[in-house]
Amino acid sequence: MIFSSLGTVLVVGDGGLLDQWKAGALFSSDLARQEAAFDAHSDKLKQAFAFIKANYVHNVSDQKLIDGAISGMVNSLGDPFSTYMSPDQASQFQEDLKSKFTGIGAEVTMKNGRLTIVSPIKGSPAEKAGLRPEDQVIKVNGQSLEGMDINEAVGKIRGPKGTKAVLDIMRPGVHDLIHITVVRDEIAMETVEGKILQDRIGRITINQFSEDTAKEFHKTLAGLEKQGMKGLIIDVRGNPGGILPVVLDILDELVPHHSVVLMTEDRNGNKTKFTSKLDQPKPYPIAVLIDGGSASASEILAAGLKESAGATLIGERSYGKGTVQTTQDFKDGSNIKMTIAKWLTPKGNWIDQHGGSKGIQPDVPVSLPDYAQAIPPQPSKPLKRDDNSGDVKNMQMILDALGYNPGRQDGYFDGRTEQAVREFQETKNLPVTGQFDRKTADQLRSAFIDFLQDPKNDVPLQVAIEWMKKK
Structure with a gap:
């Protein structure tokens, strides 16, 4: 298995990336050599195991000690993306790959x-x-x-x-x-959504790179092209990554001239290049929407399109995960997920948070409005006049975004804020009390979600549309 995500995965083999890395001697005979080197330390581990089993004040199972030893080795790497998973954890990990x-x-x-x-x-x-x-x-x-x-x-x-x-x-x-x-x-998980926007601009949102995402993307793209699409916006905001071969499959359809779309580098500095299969460029401009939640495989897509297909990146700096993981499965169903390589952009840039460029900087930075960070309040008791808290501030920010002017956004519940709550309650056919109770909170949260999901209120998307109109 090859991973390009922070906690999500993929299955590869039979000519996939794992086979290419094996052919490049990433694992090769070094694995056998390290197994032989272990013999020099095995006596110490045996002694520790026997000492604990014979003398620890409580009974402890063999399996718990072995799992602890393996987990300790992996944790000693200090790598947040390398971990040992018990059979139950490994099973849950595989479950997360499914569409539900x-x-x-x-x-x-x-x-x-x-x-x-x-x-x-x-x-x-x-x-x-x-x-x-x-x-x-x-x-x-x-x-x-x-x-x-x-x-x-x-x-x-x-x-x-x-x-x-x-x-x-x-x-x-x-x-x-x-x-x-x-x-x-x-x-x-509906991983791909496509729509024609104004001026025949197409938008494809990719929520995650799962097993069927490439197939869904190809189908969606073909449908938009049949509708006479004049420009394409690919939205990977909030996309944490996923299956590495899937994103390469998508890049195959978008990057022309058999150009490099990705490079990997092992611990010995050996680099492997991956190229696209497309001959000619698409007859329309491409923009990619990114933000701080765009990670790993999303960053591979954004970097590949920017550096090898001339796409424009719009939004906020991406997350910055520039490593690739693989797994070693054990007979009992447990496994080790471990970082085995860096991935580099087509121009050889490393975007990782730890030692790299700390994400990909957009070509067109877009600052989000303050309300984008607001949290719909869930107060345990009603918020009312003269309250002063973070919940009140979040409520004020959301009311203001929805068009109910609270007069201030500093967290103090004054008369104007009370009037704004009353106006909202009246609009939603709620008891008009001026107090922010549970029913009012539920309605505000629902209205705010609808507001954020309306493309007209999506500032980065609107910037991308205006940019596309000029092309």
Whole structure:
């Protein structure tokens, strides 16, 4: 298996990337040599195992000690994308590749020892509840995640459909902890959406690079071209990555002249180039929308199109994950997922957060309005006049975005803010109390989600459309 994501995967073989890397001696005889080198240390491990089994105050299973030893070796690498997974964790990992799974719908990684949101999946409970890229999850349902590895931490967030995960969140730039309740649900991954916009500009949104994404992309692109598309906007905002061969398949259809679309570099500095299969360029301009949640395979797509197909990148700096992982499966169903190579852009740039350029800078930067960072409040008791809090500030920002002028956005609930709440309640046929209660909060959250999903209110998309009109 070859991975180009922060926690999502892919299956390859039979002439795929894994075979090409094997042919390039990435694994080759070095694996056998290292197995032989292990013999020099095996006595120490045997002694430690026997000592613990014979003397530890409690009974401990052989399997727990072996799993702990392997996990310790992998953790010693200090690599957030390398991990050991137990059989149950590995099984759940494979489950996440399917088009449907149950959870909150967010891609995560470990950053500075904390579970960090890379991107909520579009339309997921995580997005609807207000989770944002770079949010750090401190507690789940009152239980601290401190000291847990990524698999343990993710296990605390998972749960049956309909149950709640109450998350304590640290958000960059926000002083106080944020409390967000997410109701777990079945996540159905529609990975590709296509639409013709004004002036026959086509838009294809790719939410994740899953097993069927390339096939869906080819079908969607062909449909837009039949409608006389004059320009193409590819939207990978909030796309955390996915299956590496899938993104290469998509690049094959967009990058002309058999150009380089990706390079990989192993630990010995050996580079492998991957080229496209397209002969002639597309007869229309291409733009790519990116943001801080665009990671890994999304960045491969954006960089390949920019450097080898002349596409324009619009939005915000991307996440910055420039490594590739593979897995070693064991007979008991457990596995190791480990970083085996860097990936480089066609021009040889490394975009990784750790030692690279820390993401891809857009050609046309677009700053988001303040309300884009607002969290729909979920107050435990009604917000009312003279309250002063972060929940009030978020409520004011959202009311203002929806056209209900609260008069201020500093978190103080004054008379003008109360009037704005009354106007909203009247519009939604709610009891007009001027207090921000649970029913009002639910209606505001729903209205805000609809507002954000309306293309007219999507600032980066509108910038991309205006840019495309000039081409």
